[in-house]
Amino acid sequence: MTNTTAPTTVEVNFDGLIGPTHNFAGLGPGNLASWSHRRAPSNPRAAARQGLAKMVRLRALGVPQALLPPQPRPNLALLRRLGFSGDDAAVLATAQKHSPHLLATAMSSSSMWTANAATVCPSADAADRRVHFTPANLVTSLHRASETDITAMLLKRIFPDPRFFVHHDAVPSSTEMGDEGAANHTRFCDTFDAPGVQMFVYGSDSRGDDASGPKRFVARQSKAAGEVIARLHRLHPDRVVFAKQNPRAIDAGVFHNDVIAVGHRQLLFCHEQAFEQPSSVIEDLRRATQDAIRIVQVPEERVSLDDAVATYLFNSQIVTTENDETVLVAPEDCRRHAGVHALLGELVEGKTFDRVEYVDLKQSMDNGGGPACLRLRVVLTPDELASVAAGVFLTDQLVTQLEHWIDRHYRESLTAADLADPDLMKESYQALDELTDLIGLGAIYDFQT
Ligand SMILES: NCCC[C@H](NC(=O)CCC(=O)O)C(=O)O
Structure with missing residues (x-):
């Protein structure tokens, strides 16, 4: 690589720093x-170190890497809204007593x-040639739904320039419009500067075919939310594909x-049971991408649905490195599973991926x-990138600072009984106060003002 290369459009990974x-x-x-x-004991320090180590690995592959800071926890405003009162310690203690x-x-x-x-x-x-953001309403569960407002605020701080960025409100919070964000959204393109095709995957269709929905678990993502987002983001209808999840997979x-x-880019790597009607999804993707898409479907007899869920094979990241290699960044669990490991060996041999790297995110x-x-x-x-809040991008210096910051502020382990500890609250707020300074966002959370 020479440093005379013209700046190009890039895909930046914004990882959540584990709180x-x-x-x-x-x-x-x-x-x-x-x-x-x-209720198993957790290891916050190890968790944050593992997440940071993953970011460092991606950056070493030449992938632009940034972070989103954790949200303030405890969420005292939520507990007060739920009727727990008194000073902060009393709110935590009564919540623990009445509703752990x-x-x-x-x-x-x-x-x-x-x-x-x-x-x-x-x-x-x-x-309109701008980048569009719609924060997810995460309406299916309270702990996740209460992320939305802070997420919206963070995205506005990190992407502030209205010449480049449009920030929409979340899709209205209603179960018929459940939205869980990019986890159900995939974009296909040749190179990142080229126009793409966007696939919105959903589990429920509010127009009433829910009899065919999952029986055991809830479908979190609605088709209606995808339709709203496609309109808000001003996407061309010919370049949008809707695909229904297989209810058996949800279950x-x-x-x-x-x-x-x-x-x-132009690769879709999926399990054959991912979609309710795989052949029509494939047909729609072929049409929208004008046959540019490559689809690698793993059959049930190679990796069962249960093993796919247990190993998180398809929750791997696929990235193009600075040497133009296609690398699959997979969970360690995939290396430990003989069948999945063998399949990945074949996919490397067949050149679907140049390499597989395994990360420990236990x-x-x-x-x-x-x-x-x-x-x-x-x-x-390049212009959009230059306008992003610079402090959230990983640098060697920031990595060292974050490692020390984690080691100084995070507990080695936490149990359910610790969650009401007022000292944990102080430690958590103190950590976030230092962090927002470290990444140049300043005082952004309520407890800092
Ligand atoms: N994309 C992965 C999301 C995982 C997330 N887990 C959780 O919320 C578990 C939290 C807990 O159980 O403490 C979820 O299910 O939405």
Whole structure:
């Protein structure tokens, strides 16, 4: 690589920095890992270190890497709104006494999974040539729905210039318009500067075919939300595809489509059970991309739906490195599973991927969040990139600072009983206060004013 290369449009990964109150509370609807680890002790320091190490790996591959800071927890405003009163310590203590579930809701570090923060459309796809953001309403669960307002605020701070960026309100919060953001949204393109085709995947259709929906778990993403976002983001209808999730997959633990499918440039890598009608999805994608798309479907007999969910194979990230290699960044669990590991060997041999790199994200994985859940992809032209708040981009210096910051502020372990500890609240606010300074965002949270 020479440094005379002209600046190009890039895809930046915005990973959620895992917060100091990371814990396991079994809060994720239809999320088997979250449920099976409920009330297990968590390791916030290890969690944050694992997430940061993943960001460092991606940056080393030549992928532009930035972060979104954690949201303030405890969410005292939420607890007060739920009727817990008194001073801060009393609010925490009464919540713990009367509803440990609501206390955990107000302590969740779930904003780490930034694939659910928003749906983002690059300027090349929008009629007004601006980047569009719609924060997700996450209406299915209270702990996640209470992320939306802060997410919207953070995105406006980080992408402030109205010449380049449009920030929409979240889709109205109603179960018929459930929206979980980019986890159910995939964009296909040749190079990042070229116009893309966007696929909106949904589990429920408010127009009344819910009899064919999942039986065991809730469908979190609605078709209506995707339609709203496609309109707001001013996408060309010929370049938008809607695809319905297979209800059997949702019932097997595929609570977001990114548990079963991942796209990058013109490649869609998915399980054959991902969609209700795979052949019509393929046909629609072929038509919209004018046959440019390559689809690699893994059959059930190679990897069962249950094994796909258990290993999070399809929650891998696919990236193009600075040497123009296509690399799959997969959870360690895929290396440990003989069948999945063998399949990945074949995919490398067959040149679907040049290489597979494995990352240890155990703390996030135990709550149902793999590599792809932890990142929000934002495609930016050089001018757009130059206008983004610079402090959120990883640099060698920031990495060292964050490592020290985590080690200084995060507890090694947390149990459900610790969640009401007023010292944990102080530690968490103190950590975030230093962090927002470190990344140049200043005082942005209520507790800082
Ligand atoms: N994209 C991955 C999201 C994982 C997330 N898990 C959670 O919220 C678990 C939280 C807990 O159980 O403490 C979810 O299910 O939405």
